[in-house]
Amino acid sequence: MAKPAPMTLARALFSALAWAAQPLLRRKLRRRAVVEPGYAEAMPERFGHYQPPTLGQDGRGQWVWIHAVSLGEARAAGILVNALREQLPEMRLLLTQSTATGRAEGQKLLRVGDVQVWLPWDTLSATSRFIEQFRPAVGVLMETEIWPNLIAACANAGIPLALANARLNAKSEAGALKMKPISRPTYGALAAVWAQTEDDARRLRNVGAQVNAVLGNLKFDVQPDAVQMARAAQWRAALPKPVLLFASSREGEEVLFIDALKALGDKAEAVQWLIVPRHPQRFDEVAQLLSEKGFAVSRRSQWQELPPVSDGAIWLGDSLGEMTLYYGLSSAALMGGSFAPLGGQNLIEALACGCPVLVGPHTFNFSQASEEAVQAGAALRVANMSSALSEALALVADPEHLTAARQNGKQMMQRNRGAAAATARAVIDLMNAPK
Incomplete structure (x- = not known):
């Protein structure tokens, strides 16, 4: 049990600043x-003002x-x-x-x-x-x-x-x-x-x-949503191309992705590209960016029963709560936050869905899981976005390597439960x- 925490000068100063910042917080929330x-x-x-408990909720x-x-x-x-x-x-x-x-x-x-x-x-x-x-x-x-x-x-x-x-x-x-x-x-x-x-x-x-x-890490005990995994398998079977996912992309990384994609030329057409921004408030921003760079965009929010099969369009995952679907649909994923100095995102959910991962140089927020995945052969570390796209295409084109990476990911998950x-x-x- 923790000991009582007396008021210190530092906490008194922090408290005063927190109190003074309340108008700024209200403005930020409204925006x-x-x-x-x-x-x-x-x-x-x-601000600590809660409704009185209703019957049965006290x-x-x-x-x-x-x-x-x-x-x-x-x-x-x-x-x-x-x-x-x-x-x-x-x-x-x-x-x-x-x-x-x-x-x-x-x-x-x-x-x-x-x-x-x-x-x-x-x-x-x-x-x-x-x-x-x-x-x-x-x-x-x-x-x-x-x-x-x-x-x-x-x-x-x-x-x-x-x-x-x-x-x-x-x-x-x-x-x-x-x-x-x-x-x-x-x-x-x-x-x-x-x-x-x-x-x-x-x-x-x-x-x-x-x-x-x-x-x-609790996240090693994740159980992927069975309904989303079943839908992903159905969609994969109906698609003419494998899907490569840019998962949890962060601001500034989409430009790197687009530039690297353009540099690939016709090679990029071997797969269907899917990008899922990390923050939902950026869905429209990323869609506009892709359009301005000359790409057709197909948004998940506009799909019907199946994803559209369209030449050259980049899919935009603009939905919440469907990362299992996106990982299950994809042959491999580029992990956002790792191609800019942002610390990366958690790759465990991808591995749980049988989706091997490519990570950039910046994974300090999830260093141990990332390093273990790389050493286990469930993830591949690359130097930059251009290398990530090239290595992802090579992985998809090598069924034996892809199968081994998926299996390595499953074994890593099991070891850490x-x-x-x-x-x-x-x-x-x-x-x-x-x-």
């Missing part, structure tokens, strides 16, 4: 809501609270929630998010009696109202979320709060060390920290966390520990 209407939902909750003292800030964390939270429900069938879930995509994904996890709200902005008053309203039995922050006032409020209220599936890259470690007066007591106020890897554990300890265990059950046990033990 984001223009593109993503989900940001306009229940805005008072962002779970004070019972909630298992999980915070999953955005889409990736919400998917990992889903794996943990399923494991918790197996070990704790009567669990009542309190789910919080910070982004519209995370909130939409999180809605899939809710059952009767569960509640989903926005995590409050980290002011003293908002976090106090959150704790008073819900009073969870235990709290779990997913992966990287650290909020000084929220963590201190839980410690002072005797609510055990853990950081699960925890990761910390070298860049974030350096940033935390620069902010020692605020980061060290914040990490130290957590009741438990369960790291993904030994490297994560070492860096977390270095910034002040008491790491209880290294339990692995087990984090979900172990983390669920740790959450339950923390909840039941003497106060």
